[in-house]
Amino acid sequence: MGRLSIGFQTDKSPQEYVELARVAERAGFDTVSVYHDLFFQPAIHPLLLMARATERVRLGPAALNPYTLHPVEIAGQIAALDAASDGRAYLGLVRGTWLDELGIETAPPFRRIREAVEVVRRLLAGDRGGFAGEEFTLAPGAGLRYQPRRRQVPLLIGTWAPRLAAYAGTVADEVKVGGSANPDFVPIMRERIGSDRVGIVAGAVCVVDEDGQAARGRARAEAALYFGTVAGLDPTIDVPDTLLAEVERLVRAGDAAAAGALIPDHVLDRLAFSGTPEHVVRQVEALFDAGAARVELGTPHGLTDRGGVELLATRVAPAFRA
DSSP: OOEEEEEEOSOSOHHHHHHHHHHHHHHTOSEEEEOOOTTSOOTHHHHHHHHHHOSSSEEEESOBOTTTSOHHHHHHHHHHHHHHTTSOBOEEEOOOSSGGGGTOOOOOHHHHHHHHHHHHHHHHHTOOSOEEOSSOEEOTTOOOSSOOSOSOOOEEEEOOOHHHHHHHHHHOSEEEEETOOOGGGHHHHHHHHTOSSSEEEEEEEEEEOSSHHHHHHHHHHHHHHHHHHHHHHOTTOOOOHHHHHHHHHHHHTTOHHHHHHTSOHHHHHHHEEEESHHHHHHHHHHHHHHTOSEEEEEEEEESSHHHHHHHIIIIIGGGGOO
16 A cells, blocks of 8 residues: 655645644654745745654655755755654655746756756765756865754655656656646656656645535636646546647636636546545545555645545545555
C-alpha cells in the first residue's frame, strides 16, 4: 500500500496551520505538503509552525522554484525546516508557475533545476569546493556558516516532462505529477523516470463531501483552471479540440463553473479527487494499484476547507493506515 499525504494552500492564519497539521497527523497522513505558489504566503512560514505542532509527519514545500529563490536560499530554508522538525523535512523543487507575471523567463528549466539541485546538495553536505554552472555559481570556499540537521534531505522534483523526469530518476527520491489523479499515467511516468527506486507522487485538487455531486461541482470549477494544460501533457486524456477551446474560453471569461460543467465525469476523475469519501478512497486505491508510491490530496479539500479536511481525516485516511 502506498502513502497518503495532504497539501495545503498558504492562505490561512497561523492558528489554522497549527490546527490542520495536528488533524493531519492524528489521522495518519504520511506527509503534509505546503504550496509555495506565487502571490500566496511563502511556504516556510506555515511549515515552521507545523513542525512545532507535530511529531511524526513529514513536512515539505511543494514546491520551491529556482527562479524566484536562489539555491542558497533554498538550502537555508530546507535546513531551517529540517532543524525545526527534527529531521522530518523534504525538499520539493519545480519550475514554478505564473512567473511570466514577473517578467521572468523560465527557459531552460532542465538546466536550472539540475544546477539548483547540485548547489543545494553541496551546501548541505558542507562541500566548499565551489561550483561554476551556466545558471548558478558558488565561489570556492563559499558555504553555509552553520551545521545543518542532516547533510542531505529527501528530494522531490515536480514535472511531467520526459527529460526532467529521466534526470529525476538519477537524483530524486520522488517525482510528483501535479494536477493528475490518473492511474493510467503512472506507468507512463515510471517509464520516463527509468528507475524503480524513485517514488511517483500523484497530486491534484481534492473536494470531498457527503453530497458527492456538490463536491464534484466544485472540483469541476477548480479542475477547469488547469484542464487545458493537463490535457496537453497527458497522452491518455483524449478530448475534442472544440471542448478544450470552449473550456479555455469560459475560464478566460471568468466563468470557471460553466467551464467545469463541460468536463465529462471520466475526465474529471483523471484531473481531481472528488465526490463522497468512498469515491475518493476508490480513486486513491486505483493510483496505488497502478504503482503510485504516494497520493497527495490537494486544496480546497471540501466545500469548506476545514470540513473537507475533517472528512479526509475520518473517512478517507483510515482506509490507508498500515
